[in-house]
Amino acid sequence: MNATWPATPLTVLTPVVPGQEQALRESLRRLSETGVSPFSRVAETHFARWVVVSGAPWRYRGRPRRTRPLRMQYLLFTSTANRPHEQHVEDLRTGLRGDADAAWGHCVGYPGYQESAGFRRYLLHNRLPIHRWFAAYDATVREVGDALDLRRRHTEFAVRTQDVDDLGLQEAFLAEFGDDGT
Amino acid sequence: MEYRSFPTPGRTAVVRVQQAPSREAGASAPPTAGLRPDTAGRAGMITVLTALRPLGASWLRVLFALTRRLPGLTGLGPLESVHFIRWSVLGSLPHDGPPQVRERLPHRLLLWETVYSAPTQPYVETFVYGVGDKVRNIWWTSHGFPGSRSVTGLAGYIGDLSIPGAHWWSAHPGATVRTILSALDVVREHRYLVRAARTTTPAEFAVVYRGFLARRQGDL
Numbered sequence: 001m002n003a004t005w006p007a008t009p010l011t012v013l014t015p016v017v018p019g020q021e022q023a024l025r026e027s028l029r030r031l032s033e034t035g036v037s038p039f040s041r042v043a044e045t046h047f048a049r050w051v052v053v054s055g056a057p058w059r060y061r062g063r064p065r066r067t068r069p070l071r072m073q074y075l076l077f078t079s080t081a082n083r084p085h086e087q088h089v090e091d092l093r094t095g096l097r098g099d100a101d102a103a104w105g106h107c108v109g110y111p112g113y114q115e116s117a118g119f120r121r122y123l124l125h126n127r128l129p130i131h132r133w134f135a136a137y138d139a140t141v142r143e144v145g146d147a148l149d150l151r152r153r154h155t156e157f158a159v160r161t162q163d164v165d166d167l168g169l170q171e172a173f174l175a176e177f178g179d180d181g182t
Numbered sequence: 183m184e185y186r187s188f189p190t191p192g193r194t195a196v197v198r199v200q201q202a203p204s205r206e207a208g209a210s211a212p213p214t215a216g217l218r219p220d221t222a223g224r225a226g227m228i229t230v231l232t233a234l235r236p237l238g239a240s241w242l243r244v245l246f247a248l249t250r251r252l253p254g255l256t257g258l259g260p261l262e263s264v265h266f267i268r269w270s271v272l273g274s275l276p277h278d279g280p281p282q283v284r285e286r287l288p289h290r291l292l293l294w295e296t297v298y299s300a301p302t303q304p305y306v307e308t309f310v311y312g313v314g315d316k317v318r319n320i321w322w323t324s325h326g327f328p329g330s331r332s333v334t335g336l337a338g339y340i341g342d343l344s345i346p347g348a349h350w351w352s353a354h355p356g357a358t359v360r361t362i363l364s365a366l367d368v369v370r371e372h373r374y375l376v377r378a379a380r381t382t383t384p385a386e387f388a389v390v391y392r393g394f395l396a397r398r399q400g401d402l
Contacts, residue, residue: 013276040351045353049220049350060232060343061326122278132250136262148357151368151401
């Protein structure tokens with residue numbers, strides 16, 4: 001696969017404006033109810049996710065014994081896209097548009113999607129470092145989609161041509177795949 | 183020859199539906215019942231924050247630096263059920279000025295997010311029976327880690343600590359990791375097949391094509 005850019009993770013953590021926590025959760029719930037995720041409009045994105053972090057989510061059965069909860073709630077955003085961070089952030093801005101404001105608009109210091117430079121600066125400023133990363137594949141979303149489609153066609157072709165002779169096989173193959181541009 | 187078919191992935195939004203387990207279900211619950219990932223079609227997503235023990239962060243930085251150079255040490259390649267995994271060691275959180283109060287973390291934290299495709303129980307079982315030592319190398323650094331010898335224990339740990347998503351998306355809801363890797367392998371051979379179909383005799387092409395089927399029947 002000739003991916004233009006390897007699958008790259010982005011993690012962004014932004015503080016929620018005190019008092020707007022419930023409104024944020026409502027906004028995210030509404031996004032899920034529309035049936036079509038706004039992330040479908042963001043180029044080259046394999047997976048994306050918003051998570052609200054609050055309290056002391058690291059506490060497990062009383063361990064560690066001495067800890068204290070976060071003082072604020074945070075919106076954690078994670079995504080994987082075949083884009084450099086700067087380009088992916090711009091894709092998020094132009095793809096999510098108002099839906100970006102519906103989520104990050106409840107966060108401290110968010111400038112809004114219409115401020116291109118500010119949006120980029122804000123998300124990049126709130127990036128978390130990723131110390132280890134594993135990707136099963138580096139193919140782009142389109143390459144994955146095309147590959148799955150080709151695999152399905154090959155499966156159907158194999159079933160269809162089980163009983164044809166050599167000449168018929170070659171003719172059928174060229175009829176099915178000869179125009180693929182490979 | 184047996185052919186299996188998988189749906190071509192579409193693009194769907196995912197609406198989170200929470201269901202409380204019934205008492206009957208609880209009586210015969212599988213060992214991973216406590217672990218409920220967010221699901222998008224065949225993909226499961228889990229986000230976990232753990233508190234690191236003293237020196238845990240230093241150990242992880244060394245381990246991660248090492249596994250960046252020698253990825254085999256991570257031990258995840260052969261699993262073929264993981265799309266993506268990320269680990270971050272956090273000593274502080276981004277600050278955006280007022281009204282954000284400056285956050286002083288009581289511990290260094292480990293942020294772990296996995297996107298995988300498999301039923302949850304076999305997925306956790308692979309961590310226990312397949313790469314248990316690799317999992318221990320990373321997770322012993324976290325407070326409360328129960329070890330990687332028990333599926334129930336590990337699933338309970340991950341399940342208790344996992345932070346549910348508020349909204350998530352997958353571009354490949356219908357595809358497993360294995361399906362995707364198989365499809366990418368088919369693409370590589372496909373180019374050669376098309377060239378062969380155009381330049382060889384029918385008999386020669388039939389040999390080439392049947393060789394392809396023999397090699398790739400598990401991928402179709």
